[in-house]
Amino acid sequence: MEKDPVCGMLVDPKEAAGQRSHEGRTYYFCSADCLKKFDQAPQRYVVADKPGAKKDGP
Numbered sequence: 001m002e003k004d005p006v007c008g009m010l011v012d013p014k015e016a017a018g019q020r021s022h023e024g025r026t027y028y029f030c031s032a033d034c035l036k037k038f039d040q041a042p043q044r045y046v047v048a049d050k051p052g053a054k055k056d057g058p
């Protein structure tokens with residue numbers, strides 16, 4: 001299962017309403033509505049949790 005970054009719901013990629021690639025990651029969405037919201041402001045929903053993302057100091 002993948003987490004829909006907009007609403008936080010767990011989405012089965014096989015049954016997702018849509019998907020988007022953003023900065024090397026693929027995100028899945030439970031509905032076209034969530035997909036639309038993501039398209040409007042992806043940075044609002046994407047959390048910088050990947051290695052190498054900026055952090056607060058060493």
Ligand SMILES: [Zn+2]
Pocket residue numbers: 004006007008009029030031034
């Ligand atoms: Zn959703």
